[in-house]
Amino acid sequence: MPKKRFKRAFWQSKWFKVLAAGLWQDHPTFCMVLGICSMLAVTNKMENALAMGIGVTFCTAFSSLFVSFFRTTIPSRVRMLAYMVIISTFVICVDRILKAYFPPISEEMGPYVGLIITNCILMGRAEAFAIKNGPWLSFLDGFGCGAGYTFMLILMALIREPMGFGTILGHRVMPAGWINWSILTVAPGAFFLLGVYLWIFRSIAKKTET
Amino acid sequence: MNPLIILVASIFTHNIALAYILGMCPFIVISKNYKTAVGMGISIIFVVTLTAIINWPIYWLVLVPAHSEILAFLIFIIVIAATVQLLEMIIEKFFPPLQSSFGIFLPLITVNCIVLAVCLFMVLRKYDFIQTLCYAFGTSCGWALAIILMAAIKEKMMLASDIPKGLRGAGITMIIAGLMALAFIGFAGIITLQ
Numbered sequence: 001m002p003k004k005r006f007k008r009a010f011w012q013s014k015w016f017k018v019l020a021a022g023l024w025q026d027h028p029t030f031c032m033v034l035g036i037c038s039m040l041a042v043t044n045k046m047e048n049a050l051a052m053g054i055g056v057t058f059c060t061a062f063s064s065l066f067v068s069f070f071r072t073t074i075p076s077r078v079r080m081l082a083y084m085v086i087i088s089t090f091v092i093c094v095d096r097i098l099k100a101y102f103p104p105i106s107e108e109m110g111p112y113v114g115l116i117i118t119n120c121i122l123m124g125r126a127e128a129f130a131i132k133n134g135p136w137l138s139f140l141d142g143f144g145c146g147a148g149y150t151f152m153l154i155l156m157a158l159i160r161e162p163m164g165f166g167t168i169l170g171h172r173v174m175p176a177g178w179i180n181w182s183i184l185t186v187a188p189g190a191f192f193l194l195g196v197y198l199w200i201f202r203s204i205a206k207k208t209e210t
Numbered sequence: 211m212n213p214l215i216i217l218v219a220s221i222f223t224h225n226i227a228l229a230y231i232l233g234m235c236p237f238i239v240i241s242k243n244y245k246t247a248v249g250m251g252i253s254i255i256f257v258v259t260l261t262a263i264i265n266w267p268i269y270w271l272v273l274v275p276a277h278s279e280i281l282a283f284l285i286f287i288i289v290i291a292a293t294v295q296l297l298e299m300i301i302e303k304f305f306p307p308l309q310s311s312f313g314i315f316l317p318l319i320t321v322n323c324i325v326l327a328v329c330l331f332m333v334l335r336k337y338d339f340i341q342t343l344c345y346a347f348g349t350s351c352g353w354a355l356a357i358i359l360m361a362a363i364k365e366k367m368m369l370a371s372d373i374p375k376g377l378r379g380a381g382i383t384m385i386i387a388g389l390m391a392l393a394f395i396g397f398a399g400i401i402t403l404q
Contacts, residue, residue: 036238037323040231080320081291088284096280111330114283118323120235187231188395191388195381203376 018137019144035121038112039153040190046169049157051105053150055094055113057143060122063087064130064142071131083126084117091116121145152197159193160184213344216337219401220348226324227356228391233324237357238383240315247361251354253315255347257297258328261290262346265329266339286329294320324353360386 035056042048066086067074074082095113098106106113116122125145130138161167164185166174183189226232233254240250265286273279298316301308319325328349332342363386367373373382 034235037232037234040234081288084287084291084320085284088287092280092283095283111327111334114330115232115323115327117283117287118321118326120321123321183392186391186395187229188388188391190231191384191391195377195384195388198381198384199374199377201376202381203374 014137018141021141021144034124035119035149036194038115038119039149039156040187040194042109042112043153043156043190044160044164044185045108046154046157046161047105048109049153050150051098051102051109052112052116053146053153055091055098056116056119056121056149057146058094059087059090059116060125060142060146060149061139062090062142063122064125064138065135067126067130068133068135068138074131079127079131080123083123087122087126088117121149155197156190156193160189164189211341213340215401216341217344217348220345221352221355222394222397223401225352225356225394226327226349227353228387228394230327232327233322233353236318236322237360237387238380241357241360241364241383244358244361244365247357248354250315250318251357253319254322254324255350255354257290257294257316257319258325258350258353259343259346260297261293261325262328262332262342264293265289266332266337266342269329269333282333286326290325290329291320324349356390359390363390 038052038056042052063083063086067083070082070086091114094116095106098109098113125138125142129141133141158168161169162173163181164183166172166178166180181189184193220226224230227234227237236250241247268285268289269279269282273282273285294316301316328346331349332345337345360383364383367382367386377385
C-alpha cells in the first residue's frame with residue numbers, strides 16, 4: 001500500500017496546508033478584507049480581472065520567494081522599504097509585459113497595474129509569512145494567496161460582466177432582450193456585490209465581527 | 211484644463227474613494243470612530259499633497275530626460291516611504307502634541323493606495339505642476355470627506371440598528387459605501403476629467 005500512504009502524506013503535508021490556507025481559511029478577501037481596492041475597480045470585465053489576478057499571483061509568489069531568500073540579510077528597521085523595492089520590481093515586470101503583449105488591457109487598467117504595489121496582500125504576506133519561513137514554503141504561500149484572490153476576482157467578474165455588459169470575455173451570453181444593469185459596471189454596483197459576497201461567506205463560515 | 215476645475219472635480223465628481231475605489235483598506239478599518247477618521251483624513255491630505263509636489267519634478271525633470279520612465283514605480287514608492295518616514299521624525303521631534311493624533315497613522319499611509327495613485331494619475335494625464343498640486347489636494351480632500359462621512363454614518367448606526375450577524379463589520383461598510391457612491395454619481399454630469 002505504498003501508494004495510499006503517499007496520498008495521505010500529500011494531503012497532510014505542510015506545503016499543502018500552506019496552500020490551502022491561502023485558498024480558504026485565511027482567504028485574503030473574506031477573512032482579512034485586504035486588497036479590495038484594485039479588486040473592485042478592475043472586475044467589471046472578465047479579461048481585466050484575469051489579467052489582474054495573474055499579475056497579483058505572479059507578484060505575490062515571487063516577491064515572497066525573494067523576501068524569503070533575503071530574510072537573514074534584511075535589517076529589520078528597513079524591512080518595509082526592502083519589501084517595497086522587491087515588490088515594485090515584479091510589478092514593473094507585470095506592467096511591461098502587459099504593455100508589450102496586451103496593450104488594450106493595459107490601457108483599460110491604467111494605473112491599477114502600478115497599484116499592485118500597494119495591494120495590502122503582497123506586503124501582508126511578506127511581513128506575516130515570508131520573513132519567517134523558507135523560500136519554497138513562502139513561494140507556495142504567496143501563490144496560494146494570489147490564487148485565492150484571483151478566484152475572488154473571477155467570482156466578481158462573473159456577475160458584473162454578464163449583467164453589466166451582457167457578455168463574458170466579449171462573447172454575448174445574455175438573451176437579446178437583456179437590458180444592461182449599468183450600475184454594476186461602476187463603483188456602487190461593485191460595493192454592493194462585495195458586501196453581499198462578504199455576507200454570504202461570513203454567514204457560512206460563522207466568522208462575525210461586532 | 212483649468213486647475214480650479216480639476217480641484218472641484220477631484221473632490222466631487224471623481225472622488226477617489228467612491229468613483230475610483232481606492233484607499234479602501236483604511237476606509238473599512240479606521241472608519242469606526244469619527245475622531246480617528248478626521249485625524250486620518252488630515253494626515254492623508256498632508257502626505258498626498260507633499261508627495262505629489264516632490265514626485266512631479268522627479269518624474270518630469272529627472273526620469274523623463276534620462277529616459278528611465280520604467281523606474282517610475284520604484285522611485286515613487288521610495289519617495290513616498292522616505293517622505294512619510296521624514297514626516298514622522300519631524301512630528302516626533304518638533305510637534306510632540308501632534309504625535310498622538312497624527313503620528314499613529316503615518317506608517318499606515320505608506321501602503322495606502324491613494325498616495326501612489328495620485329502620482330500615477332498625474333503622470334498618466336500629463337498634468338503640469340499647478341494642476342498636479344490642485345489634483346493632489348482635491349483628491350485627498352475628497353478621500354477625507356468620504357471617510358469622515360462614513361465614520362459619522364457608522365457611529366450613528368451603532369446606536370440604533372439591527373444588522374444581520376454576517377453583514378457586520380466589513381459587509382455593512384461596503385453596502386454603505388455603495389449607497390454613498392450612488393449619491394456621488396449625482397454629481398457626475400457636472401464636470402468630466404478626460
